[in-house]
Amino acid sequence: MIPFIDLQAQRQRLGQPLEDAILRVVRSGAYIMGPEIGEFERQLAAFGHAPYALSCGSGTEALVLPLMAWGIGPGDAVFCPSFSFAATAEAMPLVGASPVFVDIDPQTYNLDPQSLQAAIEAVKREGKLTPRAVIAVDLFGGPADYPAIARVAQKQGLKLIADSAQGFGCTLNGNHPIHWADVTTTSFFPAKPLGCYGDGGAVLCKDEALHDLLISLRVHGQAVKSDIAGKTFEHDPKYLNVRIGMNSRMDTIQAAVLLEKLKIFEDEIAARNRVADRYAAGLGDLVKTPTVLDGGVGVWAQYTIELEGRDDLGPKLREQGIPTAVYYPIPIHKQGVYSGYPTAPGGLPVTEAKSGQVISLPMHPYLAEDDQDQVIAAIRAFVKTNA
Numbered sequence: 001m002i003p004f005i006d007l008q009a010q011r012q013r014l015g016q017p018l019e020d021a022i023l024r025v026v027r028s029g030a031y032i033m034g035p036e037i038g039e040f041e042r043q044l045a046a047f048g049h050a051p052y053a054l055s056c057g058s059g060t061e062a063l064v065l066p067l068m069a070w071g072i073g074p075g076d077a078v079f080c081p082s083f084s085f086a087a088t089a090e091a092m093p094l095v096g097a098s099p100v101f102v103d104i105d106p107q108t109y110n111l112d113p114q115s116l117q118a119a120i121e122a123v124k125r126e127g128k129l130t131p132r133a134v135i136a137v138d139l140f141g142g143p144a145d146y147p148a149i150a151r152v153a154q155k156q157g158l159k160l161i162a163d164s165a166q167g168f169g170c171t172l173n174g175n176h177p178i179h180w181a182d183v184t185t186t187s188f189f190p191a192k193p194l195g196c197y198g199d200g201g202a203v204l205c206k207d208e209a210l211h212d213l214l215i216s217l218r219v220h221g222q223a224v225k226s227d228i229a230g231k232t233f234e235h236d237p238k239y240l241n242v243r244i245g246m247n248s249r250m251d252t253i254q255a256a257v258l259l260e261k262l263k264i265f266e267d268e269i270a271a272r273n274r275v276a277d278r279y280a281a282g283l284g285d286l287v288k289t290p291t292v293l294d295g296g297v298g299v300w301a302q303y304t305i306e307l308e309g310r311d312d313l314g315p316k317l318r319e320q321g322i323p324t325a326v327y328y329p330i331p332i333h334k335q336g337v338y339s340g341y342p343t344a345p346g347g348l349p350v351t352e353a354k355s356g357q358v359i360s361l362p363m364h365p366y367l368a369e370d371d372q373d374q375v376i377a378a379i380r381a382f383v384k385t386n387a
């Protein structure tokens with residue numbers, strides 16, 4: 001079987017230094033908030049062109065933390081696409097707020113700014129929920145239309161989160177999503193383009209006060225710089241808990257792994273783009289291949305094509321040792337627990353159509369050309385016999 005994502009090839013490339021880095025943490029005993037955490041946060045911020053980066057427990061908690069920091073909760077609306085992993089929408093009920101589902105652009109699969117505008121106006125007209133924030137997703141690793149989305153968010157006075165769990169490292173006209181967004185969040189789940197060896201996530205932001213608040217929320221609402229400044233304490237303020245937070249620390253071992261992986265990440269993004277270009281050249285005349293916005297560079301968490309007969313292609317390829325996956329067969333707003341939340345006026349026709357047509361192919365920086373040619377040939381044969 002050709003690997004869908006080949007983490008072992010990456011591990012072999014990283015070699016002994018990766019294993020040494022893990023062992024160093026094991027031997028140091030600094031399992032929680034060891035020095036690798038701060039070092040990784042500095043390097044991650046630099047990589048993502050953000051003034052601040054905060055590591056946390058997962059990509060899901062990376063979304064929850066800024067919502068908490070902004071006091072978003074019951075009665076508030078946060079707008080997001082329904083064509084995404086459920087975690088994008090799950091963050092809102094976790095803080096008591098309501099997701100409002102917005103349709104996507106048929107070319108990029110990312111938030112459609114017009115549907116967003118219409119959804120915000122509809123929520124305002126109805127008057128039941130207060131619009132507070134927008135979450136744009138860089139689905140499959142391609143940047144969302146940040147200039148247009150940020151224009152809508154700004155005009156409406158809403159915060160903008162870039163959920164870049166699949167797209168961390170993507171750019172648009174040379175800028176990372178944080179150029180337009182208030183915060184960028186990402187996930188280090190192993191299969192993401194920048195993954196660790198367990199769970200982990202991060203929040204990147206531009207605002208020092210927000211960063212300070214996120215530090216507090218990550219560790220049980222502990223008193224931080226702004227809480228302590230100019231005051232004197234009877235007890236060590238380390239044990240002063242001044243707000244309701246949670247435990248969302250990332251393990252030191254994961255930071256050690258990520259420091260090694262960051263060294264090759266730029267090179268891996270280039271390799272992913274070469275794989276994507278070869279797929280486009282080999283399949284573009286027969287099926288819909290992905291569209292990245294003009295001026296955009298994706299990181300290709302997935303390589304997703306569209307075709308009639310998608311449901312027959314998967315089993316056919318599997319017989320030939322080629323794995324595929326469908327992201328996502330059920331849009332979030334169609335899942336039982338999310339079906340009661342509002343959608344943009346007119347519903348989400350593009351989202352619903354796409355969920356029946358998309359299929360993702362093996363994609364990783366180490367995909368051999370021979371293997372890729374085999375995938376391309378198998379799909380070409382399938383399309384031709386089914387035409």
Ligand SMILES: *Cc1c(COP(=O)(O)O)cnc(C)c1O
Pocket residue numbers: 058059060061084085087088137163165166186187188189199200201
């Ligand atoms: C993976 C993912 C998340 C959640 O990340 P976890 O680390 O698994 O919690 C959120 N949003 C998107 C778009 C994702 O793909």
